[in-house]
Amino acid sequence: MPIEPVAQLLSPLLDLPFRDGYVWSIIYVSLYVSVTAVALSTLFSVPVAVVVGFSEFPGKRVVKSVVNTGMGFPSVVVGLLVLFAVSNQGPLGSLELVFTREAMIMSQFVLATPPITAISLAAVSGVDDGVRDAARALGGTRLDAALVVLKEARYGIATAILAGFGRAVSEVGSVLIVGGNITSADGISKTRTLTTAIQLEARQGQYETAMILGAVLVALVLTVNAVVIHFGDGGVNR
Numbered sequence: 001m002p003i004e005p006v007a008q009l010l011s012p013l014l015d016l017p018f019r020d021g022y023v024w025s026i027i028y029v030s031l032y033v034s035v036t037a038v039a040l041s042t043l044f045s046v047p048v049a050v051v052v053g054f055s056e057f058p059g060k061r062v063v064k065s066v067v068n069t070g071m072g073f074p075s076v077v078v079g080l081l082v083l084f085a086v087s088n089q090g091p092l093g094s095l096e097l098v099f100t101r102e103a104m105i106m107s108q109f110v111l112a113t114p115p116i117t118a119i120s121l122a123a124v125s126g127v128d129d130g131v132r133d134a135a136r137a138l139g140g141t142r143l144d145a146a147l148v149v150l151k152e153a154r155y156g157i158a159t160a161i162l163a164g165f166g167r168a169v170s171e172v173g174s175v176l177i178v179g180g181n182i183t184s185a186d187g188i189s190k191t192r193t194l195t196t197a198i199q200l201e202a203r204q205g206q207y208e209t210a211m212i213l214g215a216v217l218v219a220l221v222l223t224v225n226a227v228v229i230h231f232g233d234g235g236v237n238r
Contacts, residue, residue: 023209025189026197027216033101033175033193034168037108041116042161049120049157050146067121070114075107079174082107086178099180101191107174112164119163123156124149162224169220172196194220 052063084090086097086106097103127149134148150157172195179191181200189197194217201210 022187029189030193033104037105037168038112038165041109041112045113045116046120049117049124053124067118076173078110079177082178103178104175107178108168112168116160116164119160120157123153127152166224
């Protein structure tokens with residue numbers, strides 16, 4: 001291919017603001033917020049799934065229904081609720097979390113928790129009761145039995161975590177509300193994520209930048225899917 005057409009094709013990429021850190025700061029903020037939110041959600045959701053899966057109590061079906069309903073909860077409503085909580089009139093107003101990464105983490109935590117809890121609960125409940133009974137027959141405590149069940153359900157739990165990450169990293173509505181899509185004077189992202197940046201760049205007609213950011217987001221999603229397929233193949237082989 002002649003050099004000039006290649007140069008014309010690559011010129012939009014060369015003009016992107018990689019050198020001043022704009023794109024890299026957006027990627028960092030997206031990963032920092034999403035990974036932190038999913039990690040905190042996992043620490044909360046997996047124990048809840050184990051407790052609910054191991055216990056029989058009145059209203060268990062209601063709890064499951066609430067968790068499943070949360071998987072489809074509108075993200076914009078979550079953003080509004082978190083914004084109210086951290087506003088000056090809200091219960092967390094004294095912490096001054098409005099338009100901060102911490103508020104974005106709170107929002108993504110709320111969004112990621114239902115899918116992680118629901119899929120983990122399904123994975124734990126799907127483990128054969130004989131595994132649990134065998135652990136207890138060998139003298140294991142309830143904690144030992146829970147650990148054995150978690151080991152058997154690890155593929156499903158890994159899928160749950162990745163599903164939560166997928167929802168968190170692709171979120172735009174709630175993080176836009178609570179984060180404000182802010183950059184510093186030198187163009188470095190403070191609360192701007194990949195999704196909010198794509199929306200802004202496309203609205204301003206900066207389609208080349210929006211496409212690059214979209215490609216990065218797609219690459220992250222494909223990476224998540226590749227990890228799920230890897231675990232799935234491992235589960236089949238076992």
